[in-house]
Amino acid sequence: MITELDPRLHAFDPDARVAEDSLRALLPEPGWSFVSAWPAQAGAERLSLRAAPDPEAAQVSEALPGEGIDRLWDGPDGWVYVRVQTDGYLGWARAAGLVDAGSADTSLQVTALRAHAFAGPKISRPIRAELCLGSVLGRGEGEVVEENLRRWVPVVLPGGAAAWVQEVTVSPLPDGDPADLRADLKAELALRFLETPYVWGGRSAWGLDCSGLTQVVSAAFGHAIPRDADQQQEFLTPVARPQRGDLVFFPGHVGLMLDERRLVHANATHMRVTVETLGEGAYGQRLEASCTGFGRWNG
Known part of the structure; x- marks a missing residue:
């Protein structure tokens, strides 16, 4: 039955005999342990997903900052087997790169191809995070700050740290209808x-x-x-x-x-x-x- 499953999308490990709970009917043989996923988020950095719990293993995909993650089971040396919620893709990631999803605000999405979050509303302030198209942020407390014809928005990075981005970083893309x-x-x-x-x-x-x-x-x-x-x-x-x-x-x-x-x-x-x-x-x-x-x- 295992040969009918896609290891990119179905979470199972035939060596450890562990699988996600949704595969119970497809893995009826005795000896399997089944686990339920619990929600997390990729942190403020892109999260590399690898083919094995090894930094030398091939990267199979990435989770973007703030993307929802299903945490499935722990591996050795701080590795965890995860699924990216947006596309269902599976891989091994460093547990340190995950943050608790909790009730995180995900109301802002980065629309710039590449961008940075800063420690304050000024381009000379230290960079707090490296962002990209599709990154998810929360709206921080306070008002937009105008500085030298720039508009700065307070944000909350995945994991809860406060930062600032220019408004153009999260401005909506053009409407795509029809x-x-x-x-x-x-x-x-x-x-x-x-x-x-x-x-x-x-x-x-x-x-x-x-x-x-x-x-x-x-x-x-x-x-x-x-x-x-x-x-x-x-x-x-x-x-x-x-x-x-x-x-x-x-x-x-x-x-x-x-x-x-x-x-x-x-x-x-x-x-x-x-x-x-x-x-x-x-x-x-x-x-x-x-x-x-x-x-x-x-x-």
């Missing part, structure tokens, strides 16, 4: 990631992989899609002819279409986010030859 406008805005946002370094398992403008790019861009406009390229392809509606904002798929890879031929993607060939044209040049020809289809959000 659907064709939202698709265009996705493409525009994806282009803002150009030259971002490629990082396996990354999900932020500090460094990301191919499906990390398409996932965070989609999420910015309310479209929650799975973590990995193959999961995204299965999740979206297949289309024969791509439009701006559609996703394009290859074996183990995904990009976002800018029109019928051009795509923007995070790729390990150039080690950064680039724009390519299907069928153009040696690289574009390889991409076109390996394309496995296109997908569109129809939710």
